[in-house]
Amino acid sequence: MPQRRFTRFLVPAAAAALLVFSIPFGFAEAWVNQYALPASAQPQQEPAPAAAEPGADVPIAPKPAVLSNRVAEYHISVKLEDGDTLTGQQTLTWKNPGRKPVQEFYLHLYPNAFSPGSTFLKESGGQLRGDKMKAGSYGSMTLTSLATEEGETLLPRLHYVQPDDGNPDDRTLASFRLPEPVGPGQTVTLRMSFTVKLPQVFARMGTAGNFVMAGQWFPKAAVYETAGTRGRTSEGWNAHQYHGNSEFYADFGLYNVKIDVPESYKVAATGFQTQQPAVKNGRKIYQFYADDVHDFGWAASPSFRYVEESFSSEGVPGVRIKLYIDPLHAKLQERYMHAAKSALALLGKWYGNYPYSTLSVVIPPADASGAGGMEYPTLVTGAAAKNDNPGFELERTVVHEIAHQYWYGIVASNEFEEAWLDEGFTSYTEDKLMAAIYDVVPNSAVEASYLTHPEPLKMNAWLYDSSDSYAENVYMRGKLVLKAIEQQVGEKTMNKIMRTYFQTYRFKHPSSSDFQKVVESTTKKKWTDFFQAYVLHGQMADFSVESINTRQTGEGGYESRVLLRRGGGSPEPVTVWFQFADGQKLLKTWDGSQNHVQFKLTHSSPLQYVAIDPEMAVVLDNFRYNNYLKTEVSEPVRTRWNIGLSKAVDGLLGILAW
Template sequence: MAPARTKIIVVIIVSLFLLSGTWWWTLLVNSPQLESAYAPNKGKPTNVATPPQKESVQQPTAQVLSKRLVEYHINVSLNPEEKLLKGTETLTWTHPGKNIVTELYFHLYPNAFSSKETTFMKESGGRLRGDTMPADGFGAMNLTDIKTVDGLSLMHRIQYVQPDDGNSKDYSLIRVRLPRPVKGGESITLNLNFEVKLPKIFARMGIADDFVMAGQWFPKISVYEPQGTRGRVTEGWNLHQYHGNSEFYADFGIYNVKIHVPKNYIVAATGFPTQTAKLKDNMKVYQFYADDVHDFAWSASPNFIVAEKPFSSPEVAGVRIKLYLDPAHEDMKERYFYAAEAALKYFSKWYGSYPYSTLSIVVPPEAGNGAGGMEYPTLVTAFGAKNDSPGYELERTVIHEIGHQYFYGMIANNEFEEAWLDEGFTSYVEDKLMEQEYGVIPNLAIQAAVISSPAPLNQEAWKYGSQEHYAQNAYYRGKLILKGIEQQVGTQTMGKIMKTYSIKYRFAHPTTLDFQKVVEQVTHTSWQSYFNQYVYGSQMTDFAINQITVQQKKSAQGPLYESVVTVDRQDGLYPNIPILFRFADGHSIHKVWKGNGDRIQFKLQYKSPLAWAMIDPEYTLVLENNHINNYMKVDNDHKIVSRLNISITKLLETWLGSLSW
């Protein structure tokens, strides 16, 4: 998800100054590279037989890319006047572990917006990325029935649970006790009925006028982790409530979803349509199918301007890019297409081919901005169409969210517990592509200066506290740590690291430790110290000029001055620290400290006295967040030294010249 940047920029400035068609469908169906979109989930042992579906989806045999532990068949209707979704869901879950399971857990995410007392609302304060929950905007999910395939109701076996904070007013997670256990390798099928009173758009979902964003909208089974998954010693459920900062975690599977909307509505959704939308009972019925994905989202509006374009590249066999534009951005479709094509082309080249047949981009209206800047499998949202002449934030948001198709979509880390593995990684690749395609160079020094309170990256998202603290670490600090590795190993080796990690853990649930192991395997070097300081720890780099002395020496050849400059390391280790020494006559000397040890002294003899010294004059140390002590000036009498916030001034000048966020 893309963070809100405007507020952060303002905070930075203030803080710094205080311091200082048909043919395509035929191709789609017959393309062997794209057949995976039709692949069935074969060979699963069953504990309870899956009921026959009234309308089966044609699914020729093809490559199975993931374990497909879940299968959803959902039928949902939208009533925009009542702001209501009514749905039925048939879920089949395959037990991936060995121990007997006697209960299932489901996320009821819309209940995060049911009152001011939920965990999400209390932690967020009813605000997310600059959007505020309207006073009358609450919504909720009501699970009206849950049965086994033989008709046994389990409603009396439901219990709301709050494993993270014990908040009895939070109803985002339920436990369902089963009438009989499920053994390892067996499957169970349940039938659920549910209703969702849509909130006014806030935090990725809801309704704004006649625009609907259905994200995390259906009862969704939690992840059961076998021993060894993400380092687990014993198998079990991974259980978390819906928190103010956290996003999601789910298993891969199959989704077959039928969506009923008013006849004038257009629907965008995960996956691809299996048939042309049909009118039934004065409603338009869409049907979508997706496999090897771990979520399903959809959006609907009568106002969408739809544009489509086929795309292929050496690494992408064929993708149908679909734009669902708010009318305010109708004239910008080529900007959206270009950004999407660039992202698909280069991310597939760098991190492995995009394996799906479609990519949909939804541009919400201004009133629906709370649903903007979000990623779902094969579907992303841009920010709301407020400005009729937006800057590069249009492209940056599209590229960021498509980057999430890799670092969230296929590389499905646990966003509850290690959010930097998707947000930090996606921010890193976003910068890389924005610089290449648009010449927008990220101002990493400014972004590092934002990080006033670094914290470990392998902690639960809600433990960062504020959204600002979460963004500083999961997004910016995470990205800078990756950039720090790149600086030390070089661009080519870093590319190999990222591609190795992306391919190795595609359709898996990797951890930070898995990434560390890849870094060490590719570089044949231990990175334990680096990860201990910056990833598992809360350090940044901080190098300071602490003292300068200048003495005039006797010399037969004329005036001679000896300048002694003391440089200290005050925080994390980092190699190759550049230092610039400028003398009164304008002469300069550049030196590099290897960064070993806590202190170094430089003794310089020259015919002119030293005027000033500065660490990292070009702002290349990406993890340096305290620039104020990088510079020291010598007074004219060579006895008194003073610190001038030249680094802050230069930072502002550089930022004003690039505006890279």
């Protein structure tokens, strides 16, 4: 298809800001958000000086259409005070997307996860990904006012709810009754003020010295799911507390946010700036706008080294990549920029257009590792800058978080209830990106061996046995499930599956069953057994050689009966290697449809050993030591070669050396 062409036009900053505020809800074309650069050269790069101060983005042509259902519209003004306190005012307009009137309303008050007794602290033990909460460093959110657009106060109606665990000390989810029901397609506007006490950062938000990470920092409307969304038979709220394992889920909408910080601070945020920051009385006010996003995150520090470049390629019509780097990594800006550009280019080519005009990459300082490796719409954080010569973890973290822009940001799965659709898909894509860009290839067999406690993938995040089990399944096992599909259908068909899934469900909040439908429609066959075993249940593949019975025949030859077993997972073809003492080998394919199968072989030489899946193509087999069995014909009883797991791996690697 011919490439779209875009015409650059200039709009005064003040007029741009005025127009943003005057766009009617639900009809905003967001002319100042989805810009694209001229697509004549691929890629285009326009480096900015490292010392440049981030300013307003230059408007180009508008995108042609609204991309999401835009359920929520936020106008927020927030001020950073005393280094760790946010005071804010927010106007939230919410549109009822369903077919029934709604009178009960739900708000997420996520910063209360850092208050004593919260479910998050109980479940996490005050740590996340190895980063621990500092003693006494609590955080909180207080709603200081809540009213209708007409001024009727609703604060006395507010009560905290704990639908998941009944913990009376958890205040991360609140509900209240509206004065009047909101009819289908109608809107309600709420005005509120709030104060947030930021903890010392350890779990996605907080402070570290003069560094601030504001994630999940404002009162956020819960998701009202319509009938048919993720398989729902009736519409209703999908509202959960903040848990130790869980991340987030929200509706798409518009965000117009003013951020007031001390004058020396630079601010990175979701979306783009609509005007130059205003400076007055030692303070600086930034103004950001974003549409067709389901969250808004920001970070601030006076120490950031700022670099900006423009980039375009196939699937990336035009984007400004903005780096906010800790000074320790200032000399590594080319590595960060290369990783960001390369990841965006491949994601756009593989899956579809990146629909936003900006992508900000924030590198936290060494003492803010809890803010590292996180994703927000159009903003990601890399690993904290702990040394000046990091290995590939620098690139791996950046490409992983940018891959989230597609599966978390645009597809927007429910991370409360089906986290693998984000983390598993992102981890799978991360591997693809690292292989394509840096020739770093994972070892799936070794990774599968880490899976010691498999659990279902379609499961509420807080129901996993532990944080380790959550990570093991949602990230690693989820990724390997996708790799297992690829192994069966081939890379070309798998690429088509992933692209079709993205194109079909972008901005739609899909479910595991929606993904299954795409797999089945693309491959033209049923995958019920596969999804039952690996997604709805916590199974792994387990192919084993149960026994070998060899005897000498009267004709001077040997007859062997080999019993094979499939002890878990779904049927799939597997290669079986029969090795004879005279050096001859025989390769057969077992379709894996039965739980047990017996092979009968006759040969002039005795059978020496049998190995199932010698090329380790069965990605989800995490129990490989029983894939091999050696025969000792001189003994009455054939015994399994008694070796430990490490020796088994050595043996299988030896088998492959041919």
